[in-house]
Structures are given as structure tokens and as C-alpha cells.
Amino acid sequence: MKETRTEWLKDAQLRLDRKNAFDASLVVGTARFNRDTGRDRMVRQPFAKFIDPATNLIQLDMTRSRVCPVCGAPPGRALFVKDGFRHVHCESCDLIYVSLILREDILTQYWREEMVWKSVLKSEPQLEMDILKFGYGLDLAAAYLGEERDLLDIGAGNGDFVLLAQERDWRAVAMELNLESAASLESAGIKVIVKSLELSDIAPGSFSLITMWEVLEHLTEPKTILYEVHRILPENGILLILVPNVGSLVTRLLHERSDTFGGHSHLNHFNQASLTKLLNLMGFEILEMETVITELGAINNYLSFADPYLGEAPPFSPTLTPDFIHENLWGSRLLVLARPAKRDPS
Ligand SMILES: [Zn+2]
Known part of the structure; x- marks a missing residue:
């Protein structure tokens, strides 16, 4: 058993093969994936009608300003405005973030009504990729945890990760603030906590694994949740x-043409340096940091002057391979495994 775990962690080709299996641009192609999941029909600028033509920004009374949520430095150099939101670069920690974010009440209301993204996540081609991605992450975590099988999934959404974990004999609990999602998780037999981590009274040591799949980029104060995760996780x-x-x-x-930028919901944009800094500041040591999902289709399209997300350009260069991209941490998602360091957060 121990032998298998070591093999899995060290076998670069096996890891790459498993990553490629949930890389939609390689498996089904970028344009087809974007059409089949309904991404091409999504409303790209839900707050467009609130943009002040004088400033090109969302009306000021709908927003509030913030400093760098990782290092606390005042807003640095402005990079660009996307959909009415100003994106700035923190020169101290390398974070790119939205400096004028929507007020909490507007954001809450938005998420309560937001249904389009849920239908994307529930689409069959998306689910197929997600299940393989979730399985990859779960196996990676299990390799470090051995026989301990208790997890908390923060921001559980449709519950697909929790359901997969349960199928694989994990005791899995969901945390989800969206009332509608929480209700549907409960009706699927999943135990749900409908409170934020800092308001729930989870005892330290209750879970050996805490997962946050595409959560940290949405949070106004990512440090708050990481402080609580550090408090709850046992030493190992x-x-x-x-x-x-x-x-x-x-x-x-792609810069601002990248779908990842849209300041109403993606507030923090991490790279290797800024995520490492955040985790270290909050008392974690990093065990694994790698990238997954190349978005090679969008890259090939852009380099061929085609629409990045709906074009169907052939490969641009034989040197642009998944292997090359991930070796340089140039994949579109950062996947990190961390554990509490043997000291308190600063
Ligand atoms: Zn910073």
C-alpha cells in the first residue's frame, strides 16, 4: 500500500496522464466544450448597466475599496478595467486583485439569483471533467493522509465533489452558504453546514482534510477563512x-480578454508567489503545488488570431505541449496541498 502511494506521487507521467484526462481543451476541444457546457450563452457582464460612462467603472456607491488582501499594501499599479472593475497589481506580493469591489449586500443578492453558472456546472461535459479532477485531488490528498477519511468541502456548490468522496468511503460534510444549493445538497442526503467557517463552531481536529475548490478567488478576505482552517486542521x-x-x-x-477576469465575482488572482505568501503568512507549509488544465485550445486560437474561446485553430507549435506548460506552472489552475506548519500564524 505504502509503495503504491509513493509511486503515485513520484510518477510524473502518470500524473500528467491523469491531468490530461480532465483537460477539456485536449479531450473535447475548446470551442465544443464552451458550447456544450453553455458557457457561450452566459451573460458576460451582469453589472454592465451600472457602469458610470464618466469613469468606465461600476457606480461608486455600489462599491467599496480595499487594500491588498494578502499583504495589506495599498492598491498598486492599475492594470486594466474589465466589465467596470479596476484590476490592480500588488508589487509587494504579486497578487492581482479588484480594488473596488461590490458592496457585500449587492454581492449576496447577486449570488442568490445567479443560476446561469450553476447550469454550466451541471452540464454533462463539465461534470465528466470535474469528476476526474476531483478524483485526482482526492487521491493526492489521500496519499498524504493514509487511512483518515474525514473531509469538509467549503463552497460545495452542487455537491459533486462531496458525492464522489462519499462513494469512495470518505465521511464528507459540505459547507455552502447559497440557500438553494444547500437545500438541494440536503435533499441528496449530504450533511450541510449553512454558515461561514468563522461562525460555525467546528471543533479542532474534526476533519483531516479541508477542500476549497475554486473558492479563494471569490473571497473579500481570504485570510479570515484560512485562519479558521488552520485552527481546525490537526497537525497532520x-x-x-x-x-x-x-x-x-x-x-x-489574453490579459483582460481572459474569461478569468470579471470583477464582480473573481476578486483575487493568485500566482505561485502570492499564493505561497498567503499560505505561509497564515501558518501553512506547502506540500504540493502544481498546475492543471492547460487551456491549450484558447492559447492556440489566440496565437492564430481566432476567437480564444470559440475558435478552432490547429496547434500553433509542437513545442507547446501539456508537459511543457505544467513543468513551468503555466497551467490555468493552481492546485495546492498544504498543512499547518509547526508554528502559529503571524
Ligand atoms: Zn500584496
Whole structure:
């Protein structure tokens, strides 16, 4: 058993093969995936009608300003405005973030009514990829945890990760603030906590694994949740994080044309440096940091002057391979496994 675990962690080809299996641009092609999941029909700018033509920004009374949520530095150089939201670069920690974010009440209302994204996540081609991605992360975490099988999934959404974990004999609990999602999780027989982590009274050591699949980029104050995760995890517990990678090749090429930018919901854009800094500040040591999902289709399209997300350009260069992209941490998502370091958060 131990032998198998070591093999899995060290076998680069096996890991790459498993990553490629949930990389939609390689499996079904970018344009087809975007059409079949309904991404092409999504409303791209839900707050367009609130943009002040004088400033090109969302009306000021709907927003509030913030400093860098990782290092606390005041807003640095402005990079661009996307959909009415100003994106800035923190020169101290390398985070790219939205400096004027929607007020909490507007954001809450938005998420309560937001249904389009849920239908994307529930689409069959998306689910097929997600299940393989979730399985990959779960196996990676299990390799460090051995026989301990208790997990908390923060921001559980449709519950597909929790259901997969339960099928694989994990005791899995969901945390989900969206009331409608929480209700449907409960009706699927999943135990749900409908409170934020800092308001729930979870005892330290209750879970050996805490997962946050595409959560941290949405949070106004990512440190608050990480403080609580650190408090709850046992010494050998594992935190699994997946976030969009602003250091990815696709984002470096597309800049504001990248779908990852849309300031109403994606507030923080991490790369290797800023995510490492955040985790270290909050008392975690990193066990694994890698990228998944190349978005090679969008890269090939852009380099061939085609629409990045709906074009069907052939490969641009034989040197642009998944292997090459992931070796440089240029994939579109950062996948991190961390555990509490043997010191308190600063
Ligand atoms: Zn910073």
C-alpha cells in the first residue's frame, strides 16, 4: 500500500496522464466544450448597466475599496478595467486583485439569483471533467493522509465533489452558504453546514482534510477563512486549494480578454508567489503545488488570431505541449496541498 502511494506521487507521467484526462481543451476541444457546457450563452457582464460612462467603472456607491488582501499594501499599479472593475497589481506580493469591489449586500443578492453558472456546472461535459479532477485531488490528498477519511468541502456548490468522496468511503460534510444549493445538497442526503467557517463552531481536529475548490478567488478576505482552517486542521491535516492561476500562459497572453477576469465575482488572482505568501503568512507549509488544465485550445486560437474561446485553430507549435506548460506552472489552475506548519500564524 505504502509503495503504491509513493509511486503515485513520484510518477510524473502518470500524473500528467491523469491531468490530461480532465483537460477539456485536449479531450473535447475548446470551442465544443464552451458550447456544450453553455458557457457561450452566459451573460458576460451582469453589472454592465451600472457602469458610470464618466469613469468606465461600476457606480461608486455600489462599491467599496480595499487594500491588498494578502499583504495589506495599498492598491498598486492599475492594470486594466474589465466589465467596470479596476484590476490592480500588488508589487509587494504579486497578487492581482479588484480594488473596488461590490458592496457585500449587492454581492449576496447577486449570488442568490445567479443560476446561469450553476447550469454550466451541471452540464454533462463539465461534470465528466470535474469528476476526474476531483478524483485526482482526492487521491493526492489521500496519499498524504493514509487511512483518515474525514473531509469538509467549503463552497460545495452542487455537491459533486462531496458525492464522489462519499462513494469512495470518505465521511464528507459540505459547507455552502447559497440557500438553494444547500437545500438541494440536503435533499441528496449530504450533511450541510449553512454558515461561514468563522461562525460555525467546528471543533479542532474534526476533519483531516479541508477542500476549497475554486473558492479563494471569490473571497473579500481570504485570510479570515484560512485562519479558521488552520485552527481546525490537526497537525497532520491537509488543506487542498484549487484557484485560477494568473501566472498561467493563457492569462499572460489574453490579459483582460481572459474569461478569468470579471470583477464582480473573481476578486483575487493568485500566482505561485502570492499564493505561497498567503499560505505561509497564515501558518501553512506547502506540500504540493502544481498546475492543471492547460487551456491549450484558447492559447492556440489566440496565437492564430481566432476567437480564444470559440475558435478552432490547429496547434500553433509542437513545442507547446501539456508537459511543457505544467513543468513551468503555466497551467490555468493552481492546485495546492498544504498543512499547518509547526508554528502559529503571524
Ligand atoms: Zn500584496
